[in-house]
Every structure is written in C-alpha cells, then in structure tokens.
Amino acid sequence: MWRGTVDMEIVPGDLALLDADERERLERMRVPGERARFSSAHAGMRRVFAAYLGAEASAIRFGRARCPRCGSPDHGPPRIVAPETELAFSLSHSGRRWMLAVAPGGPVGIDVEQDAGRDLDAVQHVLSDAERVNFDALAGERERLLFLLRAWTRKEAVCKALGIGLGADVTALEVHPREAGPVEVTFGAGPWDARAWTVAELCGDEDEVAAFARPRGRTRSFVVREVAALLPSK
Structure with a gap:
C-alpha cells in the first residue's frame, strides 16, 4: 500500500509525468482541488510503478481491462499496458489523501474516505438490512459516522477489486462495520463473479477511513508506505 498527500496546487514535476490522456482528463476538470488531487495521485502512482518495474515514470502506459459485466474495453478496471507486468492495482483519493494498493496477480481494491462535511443520509442506501439495524442502534453521531464510513469503504473496495x-x-454485501477487521465476506455481485474476499481496514489519520479487499486465501499482510520517499530530492 502506498499513500500520499495532495498539494494545494499542481506541481510542475507531477504534471511532467502525465501522458496525453491524463492531461486531457485534467484539462476537463474545473475545480482546482480536483485537478491538484488528480495530478498528485497519478504522478505518485507512476513513481511507484517506476520503482517496481524499473521503468521511466513517464513511459508507463495505462489502459483498461474488459468490463466483467458487459465485456466492454472502455470502462473496465484499470491496468498497466506497458511494461508488461502481472501487478494489479487500485487507486482512491478523498480530500487531501490518496492511496494506492498494489498486488501481484490481482485482483485488489482500495477505497479511502475522509469525513469532513460527510452527509450521513448520503451513504445509508448502501447498508444491508442487518447493517441498517445495527446502525439505527447507535446513539452517538461519531459512532454512526464511523460505521457508515467503514461500510462504504469496505463495499467500494470489494467492488473495485471485482472491477465493477x-x-x-x-x-x-455484508461487511460487518462494527468489527475492526480483517473480515471475511462473500459477494455474489451478479452472474459475472461470486467469490470470497478478505477486507482489511487501514489505519490512517483521525478523520479518514480506508479499506482494501483481496480474494480470500491471498496474503493478509501488507505494508503502508509513503510516496514522499520516492520524490526527487530538492
């Protein structure tokens, strides 16, 4: 696992690493914070894979795998096209934090959420019936918020690992938000996939919750590294 902190403005050194497609996506963004988050996360991701693959960060090519549901190559999960590699990855960002999960042979999914200004009503629709009963039994707003963020990040991590x-x-999908984890879950999301997953919670700052998912039976161990260690010396 890798994590980074977003600069308030786009850094020229980050921008120089992005390819034409990434720059085009960046140009379509109108919110300064969103632009800086995208540039920082994608440049950081390139630096990570440059270290893994022994390649120039700017030369790494990304594409899409086919969608597991419909087979379209246009909106499937992201993958590395070149250099050739079996590494799978998942990228997430929220607020000024971004996180990258990397796994050999895939699949893997990660999600990070910060609670600043979080609307509790906005994410309750993701809860199962049993999870909703547990949620309604909580009295404190902070407890309810943590429950929802755990539910949201764990479910999104599984869905991203599935590529959907x-x-x-x-x-x-029952993800047991009352438990700190790791938790074992089974999700038959449709005819395209049904498998068991291990979902773990990543310790972050006080105002953020992050989770990642791997197929059950794959290694549970992981290390969280700071992308700042890969930045060029000033």
Whole structure:
C-alpha cells in the first residue's frame, strides 16, 4: 500500500509525468482541488510503478481491462499496458489523501474516505438490512459516522477489486462495520463473479477511513508506505 498527500496546487514535476490522456482528463476538470488531487495521485502512482518495474515514470502506459459485466474495453478496471507486468492495482483519493494498493496477480481494491462535511443520509442506501439495524442502534453521531464510513469503504473496495465499481447492489454485501477487521465476506455481485474476499481496514489519520479487499486465501499482510520517499530530492 502506498499513500500520499495532495498539494494545494499542481506541481510542475507531477504534471511532467502525465501522458496525453491524463492531461486531457485534467484539462476537463474545473475545480482546482480536483485537478491538484488528480495530478498528485497519478504522478505518485507512476513513481511507484517506476520503482517496481524499473521503468521511466513517464513511459508507463495505462489502459483498461474488459468490463466483467458487459465485456466492454472502455470502462473496465484499470491496468498497466506497458511494461508488461502481472501487478494489479487500485487507486482512491478523498480530500487531501490518496492511496494506492498494489498486488501481484490481482485482483485488489482500495477505497479511502475522509469525513469532513460527510452527509450521513448520503451513504445509508448502501447498508444491508442487518447493517441498517445495527446502525439505527447507535446513539452517538461519531459512532454512526464511523460505521457508515467503514461500510462504504469496505463495499467500494470489494467492488473495485471485482472491477465493477458501485454499480452493483451492495445492499447484498455484508461487511460487518462494527468489527475492526480483517473480515471475511462473500459477494455474489451478479452472474459475472461470486467469490470470497478478505477486507482489511487501514489505519490512517483521525478523520479518514480506508479499506482494501483481496480474494480470500491471498496474503493478509501488507505494508503502508509513503510516496514522499520516492520524490526527487530538492
């Protein structure tokens, strides 16, 4: 696992690493914070893979695998096209934090959420019936917020590992938000996949919750590294 902190403004050294497609996506963004987050996360991701693959960060090419649901190559999970590698990855960002999960042979999913200004009503629709009962039994707002953030990040991590995003009915996915984890879950998200997952919680800052998912039976051990260690010396 790798994590980084977003600069308030776009850093020229980050921008220089992005390819034409990434720069085009960046140009379409109108919110300064969103632009800086995208540039920082994608440049950081390139630096990480440059270290893994022994390649120039700017030369790494990304593409899409086919969508597990419909087979389209346009909106499947991201993958590295060149250099050739079996590494799978998942990228997430929220606020000024971004995180990258890397796994040999895949799949892997990660999600990070910061609670600043979080609307509790906005994410309750992801809860299963049992999770909703547990949620309603909580009295404190902080407890309720942590419960929801755990539920949201764990479900999104599983869906991203599946390569389907939150387009599936995640109310059918029980992720045990009352437990600190790791937790074992089974998700039959549709005819395209049904497998067991291990979902673990990553310790972050006080105002953030992060989770990652791997197929059950794969290693549970992980290390969280700071991308700042890969930045060029000033």
